[in-house]
Amino acid sequence: MSDNSHDQHEAHTGPVKTPKQMLLLSLASFVIPVFIIIGLVYYVTSANMPGAGAVDNERATALRIQKVGVVEVRDANRALKTGAEVYKVQCAACHDAGAAGAPKFADLADWSPRLGQGLDGLVNSVLKGKGAMSAQSGGEFNDTELSRAVVYLTNSAGGRFEEPQAPTAAPAQ
Numbered sequence: 326m327s328d329n330s331h332d333q334h335e336a337h338t339g340p341v342k343t344p345k346q347m348l349l350l351s352l353a354s355f356v357i358p359v360f361i362i363i364g365l366v367y368y369v370t371s372a373n374m375p376g377a378g379a380v381d382n383e384r385a386t387a388l389r390i391q392k393v394g395v396v397e398v399r400d401a402n403r404a405l406k407t408g409a410e411v412y413k414v415q416c417a418a419c420h421d422a423g424a425a426g427a428p429k430f431a432d433l434a435d436w437s438p439r440l441g442q443g444l445d446g447l448v449n450s451v452l453k454g455k456g457a458m459s460a461q462s463g464g465e466f467n468d469t470e471l472s473r474a475v476v477y478l479t480n481s482a483g484g485r486f487e488e489p490q491a492p493t494a495a496p497a498q
Contacts, residue, residue, distance in 0.1 A: 405491050406470045408477030415466060416474055425457035428482070436482035444486045447479060448472045 341347045412420075412430075419427040428435035439447065451471050454460035461471055469489050476486045 406466060406473070408470075408473035408475075408488055411466050411470045411474035412477050415461065415464070415471075416478060419458070420478060427456075427458065430478060431481040433482050436479060436484065440479060440482075440484050444472070444475065444479075447475050451475055 341350060417430070419425060420430050423429040423432075423435070428439060442450075448468075448471065451458070451461050451474075452468060466474075469491060472489045476484070476488045479486060
């Protein structure tokens with residue numbers, strides 16, 4: 326019976342059997358977390374950080390707070406450009422050479438199938454873009470000036486469109 330009672334007594338004891346083991350376990354429970362903390366601090370602070378003064382704080386701040394959109398105020402009283410003026414600035418680079426399939430200036434063969442679209446259809450292609458030509462609306466020229474350029478370009482190849490006039494201001498009430 327004494328063996329049996331000894332087995333029962335040993336079953337209820339913990340893994341620490343001697344005071345020396347208790348001392349080592351206590352010491353390890355404090356030392357191991359300290360080394361883990363030191364290792365984490367070393368890991369966090371060892372990142373490749375720029376030296377003091379190496380970062381342009383003003384530029385970084387400007388990039389973070391840059392504006393999302395732009396409001397452009399234009400002079401509504403400026404004189405509208407003619408079709409020829411707009412063509413030289415906006416259209417000539419592609420239409421003079423026929424770049425990327427653009428119909429050439431004064432080329433009846435290039436323009437005759439397109440003239441059937443009418444002025445509104447052609448202007449719509451200019452404003453929204455077509456093929457390799459990007460949308461021109463909202464650029465340097467207003468829609469009336471772009472329409473004038475379309476008339477100038479198509480009339481050079483046999484079109485018979487009238488140049489749009491400047492829109493009249495609404496009467497003040």
